[in-house]
Amino acid sequence: MLSLTGRVKLDPRLIVEEAMNTGERRLIVISGNDSPEVASEIAKIWLSKREGRLLIATHMGINLDRIPLDDATSIDFDQTEEVLGGTWDILIADISHQFRANDIGRLIEVVRGGGLAILTIPPAEEWINSMTEFQRRFMVPPFESRGVRQLFKSRFLSSIGKRGTFLLGEEVRGELCGRVSKDRAPIERTGDPLFDLCATRDQQRVLRSILDAFKERKRAFILTANRGRGKSAVIGIALSLIMNRSKIRSAVVTSPSIEGVQTIFNFLMRGLDAQGVNYEPLIREGRIIALRFKGKDVFYLTPESAAEVEVSLKVVDEAASIPVTTLFKFLGGGFTIFSSTIHGYEGAGRGFSLRFLGRLRKSGIPHAEERMDEPIRYPPDDPVERWLYDFLLLDAEPGEPPKNLEATYREISLDSISEEYLRKFYGIYILAHYRNRPNDLATLLDAPHHFARSLEAEGEPIVSIHLAEEGGLPNSLLEDMVRGMRDLPGHMIASRIVLHYSFKSFGRLRGWRIVRIATHPELQGMGFGTRALAEVEREARGKSVDWLGAGFGATEDLLRFWVRSGYHPVHISPSRNTVTGEYSVLVLKPLSEEASKLTEEVLKEFKRRVLASLHDVYFSLNPMVARLLLKSKLDGGKAKLSTSQRSRLLGYVKGSYVYELASDAIHEVVRSYFWQGKDCLTPREEAILVAKVLQGKPWETLKSRFGVKEPYELLREIVSNLLSCLDGLRDEA
Template sequence: MYPINPKEAIKKVLSEAERSGERRVLVIKGHEFNSIKDVVEELSREKSVLCVGLPETGNVRTISYEETDSVLGSTFDALFADLSDELRPNDLGILVETVRGGGIIVFLVPDDWLSRLTRFQRELISPPYTERDVRQAFKRRFLESLGSEGVWLLDGEKLMGVERSVEKKKTEKPQSDDPVESLSMSEDQLNVIRTILSSAASPKKQIIAITANRGRGKSAALGLAASLILGRRISRSIGVTASSPDGVQIFFSFLKKGLEAQGMKYNEVKRDGKTVAVISGRRMVFYRSPISMSELDIRIKIVDEAATVPVHLLFRIARKSRLSVFATTVHGYEGSGRGFTMKFLKAMESKNTRFLRLEMRIPIRYPEGDPVELWLYRLLLLDAEPASVKEDEIRYEKLDPEKLDEEKLREFYGIYVLAHYRNRPDDLAMMLDAPHHHMRAVLMGDNVVAAAQICEEGRLNKSMIDAIMERKDSPPGHMIPSRILVHYGNKEFCKLWGWRIVRIAVHPELQGRGIGSRMLSFIHEEAEDAGVDWIGAGFGASPELLKFWLKNGFLPVHMSPQRSDVSGEYSVFVIKPVSEKARRSIEELNAEFKRRILSTLHDVYFDADPEVIRLVLSAGTHEERPRLRFSQILRLRDYIREFNTYEMASDAIKELLISYFMSRAGSLPEDAERILIAKNLQGRPWPLIVRIARKKTMKETIDKVRECVRSLYELYSDVLPRLE
């Protein structure tokens, strides 16, 4: 290979891209932007060029990395980005996807790239670790991925890569006389638009699921279809949701294009700079959070990036609409579509409801088989899959991110992709580079069958503790100690060393066999040997997850006072003591936590799932005697004897329940605990208690509540007068 300078390299690689109609990547190592400035200006005269993190040049559009989201949905012929001081994997995924087929992506990196930190890497530093402790595994992964077909590296004067000779494929845009349909860029998009439109016009209940890889124009098709529903007066309102308003901005962009194509005027409603509603005359399309959308009873609902929304909310959204459209990326930085496919779609297909499933395969900006798409998928593990299961003995293994081979990393990360986690490229880089994050696996034979990501927390000094308490610039990380400080002021706990389990997941074919619990046991043993004081976790509180953590000896110590807008769940933090010093502290925290929950159930947590509350109150035993006055005992006994109503004894029942859940939880049947929590501690109305108690009539429900209270009273026969 003869010596070549940056300008010549760009022209050579771009020429190959133009001949093939595919995209090409060129990474230029060890050269400043000035060496290619002339080429950038020359290209900008004939092509659309985007520069990121570079000095402004002529008429070229130049943005900072903080503005990456602003180019979502845009298309360029060339991208130039300086990775010297910033390489944020989420941005990498977004920016590469803005370049059309026949275009080039040029990244600049310095010679000493592996000995310096990007801004993203600096954000990964959590005390007591320093800059020297940050790993460079993701950058190495990036550099090692270069030199394959379509992905070139210019190192000094040496251009390395594999020439790819393919003929330019002709792609014909679908034809339609309809002005909105003519905006579609592929037959897949046109099919989605027409299917949604015909289903919206049908009087029958319909569920449509759309799956696609990234770059297939899924959100654009949804927006165009919605514009036709309004334009043809099929429905006066459409609700759209995603995990946040950011997730529906492309949808709204194409909704507006569709309305404009029909000559329809509209007004936008914005919140924090994001479109949340478009109104045209008496018709409107509006955004709501997933939890709010699940509670709305409207005719048409659209869920974009459905994989990022908890499955139980998807079922509720489908239940309360005549037409519900669920679209998601199967492989992408928005989230994992695999859990959506395995759980939601399989359940929908098994029901009698009219169900349609569409798949979008054709890329919009570049041809199928584009080598840059394949490179990006491999680099960011967007298509990672767990290994095939072969029965064997299991063993626990610490994985070193800097020595981990590609196959094992893909198996490890593939388990997360199939789990309920929302996976983003930033998460991968954090796992590989953050000094306080660690990877642990359970292997069956040579294959990963369970994965855990651990984050070190605690060991805070006085200045860090004071910064958190005073809401100043608190140290990054330390999620559990921060909440303990803010809610309890327990400074001693925050000096202890803890491991927070950020993620834990088991191969889907092996779930329910105790492997997750075995992994927690392995982690506990390792923590003991290392001198760690506690292990903890934080998660959206569902009964299934709570049961898993509680059965493994973890105690709840905090529950968020607000529901998540996305999942509708309250976040719960649980901790398991490892050292004796931590045990005393955690038991005190659990006792205080239970008292706080019990005293705020009627207010802060009045709408929480009674089963979730039952579970968080079932862990931990703390001696507490009932404090009933004589008049309360009298009214309580008369209620049990059916001499008076529930309302006359409610205050006495509450006093007894507070003592029960502090000291004797689990002594009553689970259904009795749920009923008493819902009626007495949360103050739910009687019609709702009928459903919770699973009774047919109000009388049966009233009798059931009285029976539960009688059983509760008899538990305290040692301290209360006996019933005659």
């Protein structure tokens, strides 16, 4: 057995006692060649005093045999999402070979109060100078020689030693906090078996509020909290009561992943058990996807599908990770429960509060709101929770907007940026984007081809910009990419243009991809985002960069911003994202002469594909988004009409023919209009042309989508205006 007291200056037995006595968690990081064995000994000390559950996480089982503990649950880091909702007393995670920020966020939070989170690494200097599997994906050509920056590991090690956290190894950090017990106020037992399933007073209060909102026929109930407060559990209990005691026959639950609703289903079953109701779960690949009872059913759908289905009761869990446009689709009728983490690794919950709740409150839609504060697994003010939020910047927020808004462009040195500036810089992302993950922070800090810029006023960041270098690829790799044999991570735009359009020479050009750009939420709409893009372009031109680009889930507002800034859409994914319901789009702005020539060729191929696919592959694409995809101006593309087509087109415009008799000719002139990137019609008129002529939507769809009473006559008028726009075509017709 290892001599713990001889190896370190701080006896781990005291850390174990302090955790048990305070009811708080303690984090222990062990460094050294024997760190897995030392972790086992510390776990045995804890287990010698109390029974408990043990979770072990490793990368592909490496070092698992060096943690000789029985009755433990062992998982790979790729399975961390599967343990969410579970509770363990001790965590041992060997992060020697895999160190992903997302995994740390998930694993730390499954440890209950009084327990230990133990992380093991080799000697600290050896670990800092090695690469984890997560970091290896940064080493893409031609940036390998620069090396990973290792700033995220350094950030991790320097964070250990604060209250409740300890480093044991060659260096010892951390101080015992004292032995004051933190007993919780006992939860009120009501005698109602459903309310007695609640673990905290907060849960009981929220359960009553959900039931009251349903009885009062509110349209929505919004529940927010930090992670670990039992939101999903109380929603599951409420669902069991509403479904069992009301006339509702069907309900849908949704989340960005099927794993996200498992706790809801589990507590739905516990609630039905408490009411003596028999049920039948439908399980697929070990996960519950539906529950049937008493002729009723509750089932899971992806967010986009759940928003469209017609049922009277819907539950949206982790709403912060779902676009606001999709969230508002849930408010069409019935009762919807929205649940969101305010601070957590799932997404930007504070952004959800600003973007969704702000609009909901102004809409006049009847709704109720509640917030939960009391943790389920550990006491309030748990020091390990505070450490996790500080380390991963989960609750980072921008500073107060400066009074003097005279902005300057700043090149940020990630090696020397202050913690205060980093928190404000990253906090802007959290409030502006709904798909932020801790892994994004690690990528920014470590990837050799990623870098940061900001627009700042009075020394405060007001626009945050995350960029990545792409391109400059050797011919040997480009040959493989053209043949579809290789898709290089880290080269999102370059690889897709080479792969999908076979323009090998584009891969040799150097580009900057704008990974993230976000403006302080209180300064949006004032032109700072556009100014920041202009500054990035100025710097890129000065450094002989060939192109700028970006990739994102296409919404009308976002795409309009990029098109207005001179960026051309050059690629759209063939299918929607299952979580957001959006198509992914790449935009490009050429800076050099060679990039301009290649971009024009890419645009021709892109327009051909989109124009030929709107009736099929992109039939469900938002017409307002589709028209923006087609705004780039190209030479040629003049409408080619036969004598018969010209005659029928003229007859349609004059009212002699119905649309159906001239549809082929109308399609040809509409295709010509969008090919040339004309700008004679209003955005609404263009969208109507896309919907009817290019996508083939029914007339009834035009009525409902665009609020048109007489779509037949409106379309005739739009086509007439279009002919006036196309050079000489109306006269010829």
